Amino acid sequence: MDPNQRIARISAHLNPPNLDDQVQISLNSLLNRVGCRAKGGSPGFKVAILGAAGGIGQPLAMLMKMNPLVSVLHLYDVANAPGVTADISHMDTSAIVRGFLGQSQLEEALTGMDLVVIPAGVPRKPGMTRDDLFNINAGIVRTLSEAIAKCCPKAVVNIISNPVNSTVPIAAEVFKKAGTFDPKKLMGVTMLDVVRANTFVAEVMSLDPREVDVPVVGGHAGVTILPLLSQVKPPCSFTQKEIEYLTGRIQNGGTEVVEAKAGAGSATLSMAYAAVKFADACLRGLRGDANIVECAFVASHVTELPFFASKVRLGRCGIDEVYGLGPLNEYERMGLEMAKKELSGSIEKGITFVKK
Numbered sequence: 315m316d317p318n319q320r321i322a323r324i325s326a327h328l329n330p331p332n333l334d335d336q337v338q339i340s341l342n343s344l345l346n347r348v349g350c351r352a353k354g355g356s357p358g359f360k361v362a363i364l365g366a367a368g369g370i371g372q373p374l375a376m377l378m379k380m381n382p383l384v385s386v387l388h389l390y391d392v393a394n395a396p397g398v399t400a401d402i403s404h405m406d407t408s409a410i411v412r413g414f415l416g417q418s419q420l421e422e423a424l425t426g427m428d429l430v431v432i433p434a435g436v437p438r439k440p441g442m443t444r445d446d447l448f449n450i451n452a453g454i455v456r457t458l459s460e461a462i463a464k465c466c467p468k469a470v471v472n473i474i475s476n477p478v479n480s481t482v483p484i485a486a487e488v489f490k491k492a493g494t495f496d497p498k499k500l501m502g503v504t505m506l507d508v509v510r511a512n513t514f515v516a517e518v519m520s521l522d523p524r525e526v527d528v529p530v531v532g533g534h535a536g537v538t539i540l541p542l543l544s545q546v547k548p549p550c551s552f553t554q555k556e557i558e559y560l561t562g563r564i565q566n567g568g569t570e571v572v573e574a575k576a577g578a579g580s581a582t583l584s585m586a587y588a589a590v591k592f593a594d595a596c597l598r599g600l601r602g603d604a605n606i607v608e609c610a611f612v613a614s615h616v617t618e619l620p621f622f623a624s625k626v627r628l629g630r631c632g633i634d635e636v637y638g639l640g641p642l643n644e645y646e647r648m649g650l651e652m653a654k655k656e657l658s659g660s661i662e663k664g665i666t667f668v669k670k
């Protein structure tokens with residue numbers, strides 16, 4: 315198709331001829347006011363990465379710069395943000411990149427953002443649990459969330475910093491205090507568990523990992539990571555030995571990388587890949603694409619706990635629907651009880667940290 319014809323077709327889609335200008339403007343301002351994106355809004359999204367100079371932040375920034383849905387990319391860190399920004403900004407893709415260094419530039423980094431991705435914080439070393447990171451990362455996530463509440467309260471927020479089972483409740487509590495909490499906008503990123511589960515199941519079943527879809531629910535630490543192998547697509551039948559091997563490997567995927575890196579940090583490259591996969595799903599949802607379904611750790615009524623990871627449908631306002639768990643087998647029901655027990659303490663710890 316001739317490029318001019320293509321532009322005309324796209325703009326007709328963004329601005330349907332049956333809406334007169336005044337109606338379109340009112341619709342846009344109404345949707346903006348409730349924190350949703352309108353048809354006819356900017357074709358690109360503004361994305362900030364907080365912790366952009368870190369092990370995850372750098373490859374994540376590179377992959378986001380390659381994403382055609384991103385028009386503006388803000389890279390914030392307390393160290394080395396200018397260097398990473400200069401480097402990434404030379405890539406010949408369309409997103410405009412700006413760097414922000416240190417607390418004094420945090421508010422500028424956040425103003426006007428549609429999506430904020432947070433990989434700021436310290437990673438594990440061998441022998442540590444994710445909860446051992448709480449003392450340092452809880453404060454970092456609280457500070458960053460306070461700035462989000464002030465500067466871009468309608469942004470979708472993707473939290474990567476560990477322990478996710480506590481940092482998401484921390485962010486929620488900060489937003490509640492500020493009066494800006496919208497459960498549709500806050501998501502803990504558990505996509506790496508799904509990415510790992512797809513890979514390991516594909517290995518066992520000799521499938522192409524791109525064709526495998528494993529729901530992983532619960533949370534993001536040890537036994538709270540609950541792969542639902544009875545719901546794998548395409549349908550697979552596993553032996554009990556395979557189920558135990560796969561469940562253990564998926565739950566310990568993070569530790570496998572921490573030990574292999576032997577003190578040099580935790581998963582960064584696979585995490586950047588997973589973070590971009592999830593961020594891209596959020597952006598496609600904001601754009602209005604249909605049927606965008608991914609797993610994430612979110613405010614939830616799926617169990618008695620206030621937060622839980624399950625499949626969610628992403629849309630123009632963030633999360634449009636949180637799905638239930640579907641039918642579980644006996645092994646998964648036992649796993650669910652163990653997951654809930656541990657999750658409950660981690661969620662409470664996050665909430666108490668902000669309330670105290």
Ligand SMILES: NC(=O)c1ccc[n+]([C@@H]2O[C@H](COP(=O)([O-])OP(=O)(O)OC[C@H]3O[C@@H](n4cnc5c(N)ncnc54)[C@H](O)[C@@H]3O)[C@@H](O)[C@H]2O)c1
Nearest residue numbers: 365367368369370392433434435436437474475476506585
């Ligand atoms: N959700 C997941 O699946 C998942 C996967 C891997 C890692 N993680 C977590 O992501 C976090 C980051 O891991 P990493 O390997 O990139 O660590 P890293 O140490 O390589 O990078 C962290 C970055 O955060 C920056 N930072 C520290 N304090 C900050 C602040 N107050 N504001 C902004 N930036 C700040 C640091 O300067 C650094 O550049 C860790 O907590 C890790 O456990 C989560």
Ligand SMILES: O=C(O)C[C@H](O)C(=O)O
Nearest residue numbers: 438476567568569580581
């Ligand atoms: O394991 C870690 O500490 C990092 C991350 O949560 C992971 O799952 O790789």
